[in-house]
Each structure stands twice: as structure tokens, then as C-alpha cells.
Amino acid sequence: MRAVASPLTPFVDRLPIPRRLIAAEHDGRLTVHLRAGRHQFHRDLPVSDIWGFEGTVPGPTIEAERGQPVTVDWRNELEGPFPVTDTVAPTAADADGVPAQCLPGLSGGEPNRQTAALTGHTVVHLHGGLTPAVFDGWAENLFAPGQDAEFHYPMNQRAAQLWYHDHVMGITKLDVYAGLAGLWIVRDDRERELGLPEGPPFEVPLLIQDRNFDLDEHGRLNGRLVHKTDPEVMEAFPPFTVVNGKVWPVLEVQPSTYRLRVLNGSNARTYRLVVVRDGAPELDRITQIGTDHGLLRTPVTVPADGLVLASAERADLLVDFSDLPPGSELTVLNTAAAPFDGSAFPAAEAESAADLEGLLPYPEVLRIRVVGEATSRRSIPRELATDFEPASEEALAGARQRAVALVERELDGEPNMLTMRELAPAGDAEDAPLLTVTDGAETARYRVVAAHFEDATTFFPMLGELEVWQLINLTGDTHPIHLHLDPFQIVTRRPIRYEIPDGGIRERELAATVTLERGPDDELDHRIDDNERGLKDTIRVNPNEIVEIAVRFTTYSGRYMYHCHILEHEDRDMMRPFVTMPAALMPFMA
Numbered sequence: 108m109r110a111v112a113s114p115l116t117p118f119v120d121r122l123p124i125p126r127r128l129i130a131a132e133h134d135g136r137l138t139v140h141l142r143a144g145r146h147q148f149h150r151d152l153p154v155s156d157i158w159g160f161e162g163t164v165p166g167p168t169i170e171a172e173r174g175q176p177v178t179v180d181w182r183n184e185l186e187g188p189f190p191v192t193d194t195v196a197p198t199a200a201d202a203d204g205v206p207a208q209c210l211p212g213l214s215g216g217e218p219n220r221q222t223a224a225l226t227g228h229t230v231v232h233l234h235g236g237l238t239p240a241v242f243d244g245w246a247e248n249l250f251a252p253g254q255d256a257e258f259h260y261p262m263n264q265r266a267a268q269l270w271y272h273d274h275v276m277g278i279t280k281l282d283v284y285a286g287l288a289g290l291w292i293v294r295d296d297r298e299r300e301l302g303l304p305e306g307p308p309f310e311v312p313l314l315i316q317d318r319n320f321d322l323d324e325h326g327r328l329n330g331r332l333v334h335k336t337d338p339e340v341m342e343a344f345p346p347f348t349v350v351n352g353k354v355w356p357v358l359e360v361q362p363s364t365y366r367l368r369v370l371n372g373s374n375a376r377t378y379r380l381v382v383v384r385d386g387a388p389e390l391d392r393i394t395q396i397g398t399d400h401g402l403l404r405t406p407v408t409v410p411a412d413g414l415v416l417a418s419a420e421r422a423d424l425l426v427d428f429s430d431l432p433p434g435s436e437l438t439v440l441n442t443a444a445a446p447f448d449g450s451a452f453p454a455a456e457a458e459s460a461a462d463l464e465g466l467l468p469y470p471e472v473l474r475i476r477v478v479g480e481a482t483s484r485r486s487i488p489r490e491l492a493t494d495f496e497p498a499s500e501e502a503l504a505g506a507r508q509r510a511v512a513l514v515e516r517e518l519d520g521e522p523n524m525l526t527m528r529e530l531a532p533a534g535d536a537e538d539a540p541l542l543t544v545t546d547g548a549e550t551a552r553y554r555v556v557a558a559h560f561e562d563a564t565t566f567f568p569m570l571g572e573l574e575v576w577q578l579i580n581l582t583g584d585t586h587p588i589h590l591h592l593d594p595f596q597i598v599t600r601r602p603i604r605y606e607i608p609d610g611g612i613r614e615r616e617l618a619a620t621v622t623l624e625r626g627p628d629d630e631l632d633h634r635i636d637d638n639e640r641g642l643k644d645t646i647r648v649n650p651n652e653i654v655e656i657a658v659r660f661t662t663y664s665g666r667y668m669y670h671c672h673i674l675e676h677e678d679r680d681m682m683r684p685f686v687t688m689p690a691a692l693m694p695f696m697a
């Protein structure tokens with residue numbers, strides 16, 4: 108197997124813990140400055156220019172209490188040149204066949220001048236927040252340097268690990284990459300009843316991202332952030348894994364139970380995390396207790412291949428180190444090739460997961476080192492959340508149905524467009540181009556009613572009413588689909604096979620025949636993992652798959668967004684609006 112030597116030594120920096128900003132200590136009123144800053148990503152790297160909340164990477168971790176509103180004055184004080192060089196390598200691989208994205212530097216790409224000229228317009232979104240629409244961070248409601256936005260977060264929501272980040276139309280991939288992201292933890296009584304670790308040392312947030320850096324004229328890493336794509340891959344998959352702002356750090360733990368709260372904050376990369384000791388996976392140390400919107404109903408083990416987290420997905424883990432003598436070392440590895448398509452990879456082979464073609468030159472994520480004397484082990488409650496249940500068959504049968512096709516449109520001379528095609532039932536008299544979905548003896552016929560973000564809104568969910576959204580993946584990659592506002596539950600994940608005739612994907616039209624059955628070459632199991640049976644706000648939709656989610660918007664009326672959370676996709680049109688409406692107003696909608 109070909110490999111490339113790393114220019115950085117793994118596991119030499121301590122894992123930083125982001126500064127905690129506890130809202131209750133400030134009467135629920137916080138001021139957060141968006142600033143240019145300087146950050147060292149690794150001991151052996153020169154300091155990098157970044158843009159961050161409070162000028163840090165990541166931003167401070169905001170901690171809030173359920174039912175206690177938090178007001179944040181987001182002050183945009185960004186200035187100076189944009190801190191990231193954005194480029195497209197002219198070829199996907201260098202002369203030795205090594206993919207450009209696995210290497211530092213620009214790989215012969217020209218710095219994008221439009222990116223260099225960005226002026227620091229921003230908008231902040233609290234991902235996972237049950238937030239009134241005016242404070243949700245609509246991607247076009249920008250504030251300029253020198254302006255501020257006072258956003259009010261009611262926090263009438265269950266305990267969960269959320270995150271806040273920039274959400275500007277078209278450049279979220281660049282602003283988040285520059286550093287504009289931080290964690291936001293909501294706490295509540297139920298978690299305290301269960302005696303879960305809260306705060307240091309036993310609760311450790313892990314914000315995982317991938318980054319790349321430029322080279323100086325001598326070929327040495329100069330610390331400058333590089334966002335690089337190539338002619339064949341429109342998403343950036345940088346080679347260096349960064350946890351809480353450090354490349355491949357070390358976390359020292361006591362022999363005890365730790366609560367690790369993991370967020371994938373990468374632009375595009377999906378991780379499948381495996382913890383390895385002496386060459387063998389030890390996934391049975393991990394019990395997952397929570398997902399995007401907080402506690403699961405019961406604790407679960409992580410999938411046998413490892414814990415999969417696509418961009419924006421979270422996992423709340425209890426990890427038991429209590430039996431390990433001081434000096435024991437565990438390594439967290441990533442076995443997911445990029446772009447991720449759901450393909451399996453056995454945990455037992457995690458140490459050989461390096462894969463240049465899979466844009467995964469270095470599987471390393473984190474080293475965990477046991478220090479100190481044995482302390483007690485924490486027992487894990489058998490019942491966790493008691494405040495939600497799966498929707499009943501009856502409720503689902505009566506729910507409003509919506510359908511969205513995920514489509515990649517190939518374009519000559521520029522990156523592909525990824526779009527959400529909102530579908531509506533086609534009348535009998537309508538003919539091609541249509542999308543048909545055949546399930547046994549029944550065939551549903553659809554036409555596209557919206558294809559781009561700026562097309563007219565077609566989704567007007569009624570507050571309080573259960574809806575089922577069908578997400579139909581007609582692409583070769585896994586897309587993590589995120590809904591703003593209320594969480595949802597996955598209902599089904601089913602294999603499909605489909606055909607798209609030549610020219611079937613047009614600017615606003617789509618012709619495809621979809622059949623609900625497994626294709627002959629389809630190797631995915633299309634199962635719902637136990638850790639997905641909670642309250643989610645981001646769900647993976649794999650290739651050759653339809654995912655159905657059940658959602659009920661409850662509290663706030665207004666204009667929100669749903670989108671793919673691969674930032675390069677969201678910025679290239681894989682995003683659409685929806686408007687939640689009180690029932691009483693529906694008769695007045697034209």
C-alpha cells in the first residue's frame with residue numbers, strides 16, 4: 108500500500124479544552140466577539156491566522172440551562188485579509204499519483220482571488236437550537252464588520268450538545284474553515300438525576316475537524332490555512348485531523364469513566380471512529396447515551412465497525428478506562444474513506460485504514476493516555492430519556508408526506524451542482540420528465556416543484572402536525588441532511604435502485620425511475636443503527652437509499668432552512684427554505 112510520510116508528529120500536543128462560558132454566571136447575557144486571531148494547530152507548525160469567536164479555535168463552549176434564556180450579542184469585529192487560501196489543484200493527483208488533497212500546499216493551484224477579497228460579512232446559526240426564526244441565522248441576513256446582532260435563545264429544549272457557527276450563503280465552507288465554530292451545551296434536570304459527568308475533568312468535548320496548511324518556498328509547512336479541492340472532488344478533504352484545535356492531540360485520563368461529547372465539525376469528511384489498544388479494537392469500552400438532540404431512551408453500543416459521524420452529527424459517550432493501569436495508551440482512529448459512501452470497513456483492521464485513494468492518508472485522530480491511580484467506575488443507568496417515543500404506525504399513516512430527491516448535476520468546466528429537488532405528485536395527464544417511485548404494486552409519480560435555494564417556497568409545515576419527509580438519494584455519496592428548528596426521528600431506511608436516463612437531470616427538471624428494492628451491486632446494509640434511534644437533527648442518507656424521517660414543528664413560526672451539512676454541498680445549492688405556519692393562518696395562504 109502506498110503511503111505518504113506525515114510532516115507532523117502525531118500525539119505531541121495536549122488536547123485543549125475550550126474555555127467555558129457559563130450563561131448563568133452572566134445572568135444569561137453574553138457578548139461574543141468575532142475576531143481575527145492567531146492559533147497554533149501543532150507544536151511544530153508556525154502560528155496560523157484564523158477568524159474565530161473570541162478570536163479562538165474553537166470558540167468558547169457556551170453552557171446554558173434548559174428554560175433559562177440566553178441572549179448573545181454577536182459582535183462582528185472581523186478584520187484584515189481573509190485568513191484561508193482557497194484553491195483548486197489543477198490535477199487530482201501529483202506526478203507520483205498521490206492525490207493533491209492528501210498533500211499540504213496548493214499543489215499548483217492558484218489562490219482564489221474572490222476568496223482573498225472576502226470582507227468578513229457573517230451570520231451566526233445555533234445548530235440544534237429551538238430558536239425563533241429571526242434569531243436562527245438565515246443565510247442571507249448578514250452583518251458586516253462593525254455591526255452586531257443580538258440574538259435571543261429561549262433554551263426551551265432538552266439537554267444536548269449543540270454548536271454555533273457561521274452560516275453565510277455561499278461561503279459557510281470558508282468561514283467555518285477559517286475557525287468560526289464553537290460548542291454550546293444545554294443542561295437539564297434529567298441529566299443531573301442520572302448523575303452524568305458535568306464539566307472537567309470527566310466530561311470532555313471533542314470537536315473534530317480536518318485542516319490543511321500551505322508550504323513556504325523551501326517546502327516547509329508555514330501554518331497558513333488552505334482550503335483545497337481538485338477537478339474530480341468538489342469537497343475539501345484535508346489530511347490533518349484537528350481535535351479542539353490541535354492536530355492529533357493527547358488526552359490524559361484517570362482510570363475512570365469519562366463522558367466524551369463528540370461533534371464532527373468538518374466541512375465534508377465523515378469519520379468512523381474506532382478506539383484501538385495494542386492493535387485491537389476496544390469498542391466495548393464505549394456506551395453511547397446521547398445523539399444530536401440529547402439522551403437516547405436506553406444506552407447502546409456503537410456499531411461493530413465503529414462510530415460513524417457525518418458533518419454536524421454528535422455523540423454523547425461514556426467510555427470506561429477504569430481497568431487500565433497507568434501508562435496504558437489507546438488510539439482513536441478513523442476508518443472512513445472520503446467522499447464517504449457508507450462502505451463498510453472492519454474495526455479489526457483500523458490500524459491499516461490509511462488509504463490515499465480514499466483521501467485518508469492519516470487515520471489518526473486522538474491518543475488517550477491513562478495516568479494516575481485507579482478510581483471508581485461509574486455505573487450506567489439503564490433508562491435514559493423518558494420524554495419521547497417513536498411515532499406510532501397510526502400517527503405516521505395520518506402524517507403529511509413530503510418527498511425530496513438529492514441530485515448531483517454534472518457541469519462542464521465547473522464543479523458539479525448539488526440540489527434538493529422538492530417533489531409534488533404529478534397529475535395523470537402530466538408526462539415526462541417525471542420521477543417515479545415504485546414500491547411493490549404501487550407507483551407514485553412526481554414532478555419537481557423546486558430545484559434551487561432561491562426558487563419559491565413549497566414546504567409550509569403546520570405547527571403541531573406530524574410530517575414524514577422522504578429523502579431519496581440519487582447520488583453516489585452519503586449526504587448528512589440537517590433540518591433547522593425541531594429535531595426529528597428516523598422512521599425507515601430502505602434500499603432503492605434507480606435509473607436516470609441520459610439528460611434526465613436538468614436545471615429544473617428530473618427524470619428518474621426509482622424502485623424500492625436492493626440493486627444487484629449494492630453492498631450497503633441500509634440498516635438504522637441503534638444510536639440513530641434518538642432525536643436527531645442531521646441524518647445520513649447513503650447512496651441507493653431512501654430515508655424517511657418523522658418531524659413535528661412545535662413552537663416557532665417562520666422561515667427556516669434545511670440542507671446537506673457537507674458545507675461544500677450546502678454552499679453549492681444543496682439547501683432549501685421551509686416556512687412553519689400556525690394552523691389558523693393556513694387558509695389565508697394564497
Ligand SMILES: [Cu+2]
Pocket residue numbers: 525585586587671672673676677681
Ligand atoms: Cu451533500
